Amino acid sequence: MIPFDRNRALDILHNTEVHLTARAYIREISREFSLTPFQAKKVLTSLVQSQDVAYQDLYGSTYVMEGFSKPVRITNRFFILPPDIASIAGSNDIDIRISVGISFGTGHHPTTRLCLAALDNLFFSTRQSEHLQGGKAGDIGTGSGVLAIAACLAGISRCMAWETDPNAVSEAQRNVAANGLKNRINVIHDIMTVQDLRLSLVMANLRFPTLKQIAPDICSILVPGGNLILSGVRAWEMDNLKTHYSAMGFSIDWEREEKQWGAVTLTKKP
Template identity: 35%
Template sequence: MQFCRSGLLSQKSLKSIIKTLIEDGTLKYIYEFGRSYIDISYERPILISEHVYIKPENSSFHSHPGQTVIALKKGSSFGGGEHPTTRLCIHLIDVVLHSNRFSKQKDDYRGLDIGTGSGILALVAAKLGVKSITALDNDPCAIYEAKDNVCLNGMSEKIIVENLTVSELSGCYDLVMANLRYPTLIDLREVIDKKLKAESTLILSGLKPDEVQLILHHYKKSRFIAWNKVVENGWCAICLVRD
């Protein structure tokens, strides 16, 4: 209610604006952990990063040239775009794959999405040009929903969804994406290191600001350096590179 306190809007006017935004699908009420709040609605097409839109399965949306649209079925798996960590990861994938440093090589990239959830990160990377992606999860529900979303987006030839651990994979990868919490990212460092090519890119999300330096210190042991960092609502995502 800062606008009301500053005198820019009356409380009545602000409530009317919020009501209109909820009715037209721009905002919605969220109920979780015994509390309710208003947030952006992802039940309509919405721009997540410079080039990437996500939309519900049955929503009609005509994109412009240069835009990528990811359709998602409504499900219970993490990765619908509502959480900042998902949006931050998508933002970095978009930046990485459109930068001069990476854009010329991405057609030959092998990607790995650890903890794929809905499959959204793998889908973004695949639609932005990564040649092939392995998406991992140990939740049967996530496996089912990710496969559904891969099929929905016509990416079955580029994305394989597996119920495997990272250590069970064969071969090495150019791009690894992991939207997980700090302790898991720490535990995965050595096994990720073994699955990355000498010149590789790592996108990590699910971090709080005070955890970033600890992650950087830990991954420095694998010769990674920070290339980019983005922040939203108390969450961080980082892009690390190794030359």
């Protein structure tokens, strides 16, 4: 039995900026635990057998990804699990059923977890939930649809989910259907355009330059007192993000960082 720390081995996948092939992952395991390549390959085999990681085809190549064959608790309230897996959630938990695809959204990326933590806090730990229950939301760059789904399961009545990637649109639509929300979530294959909307909640898990660019549009569709969840931001970009949105009339309510990524919840001032 080769001694290794499972969490440290999985952190290699969490922290990488690129997808890792099996060979690259073995090399990183070898370096992290000072193992020979043969021993590192044994570690990878062990992780595959325990379903902690799996091989996934992506854009014609095979990469090592975290496994997704069992429910994963993301926050105090939210579980993410595949559509065909039995729930283990308690009476106060919320299941989000997501199929593995090319889009972020299975809870493995820090920004997904941060956004779900922000939603958990907003709906279940603050008084803001009073005006959010039954309100309308928007999810800009929805990806797998996980945030739109989570918001509706937490109490939002309807959500518009914008996405420009046709593959992600298809995945989001399947995930929306798997959660029984086809009548409440509208997945839109387009960029978010300014419309006569009055949304109580807007979510955007995008990179900082994009969040900065679309700030005026977000402001125009969010009602006074409405809530905004932003992520996709590097830890060192957080101050600039907060400064930019504060100057546009938002107050900062909550923020958190994980593995050099950050998220923030803001309220549009009346």
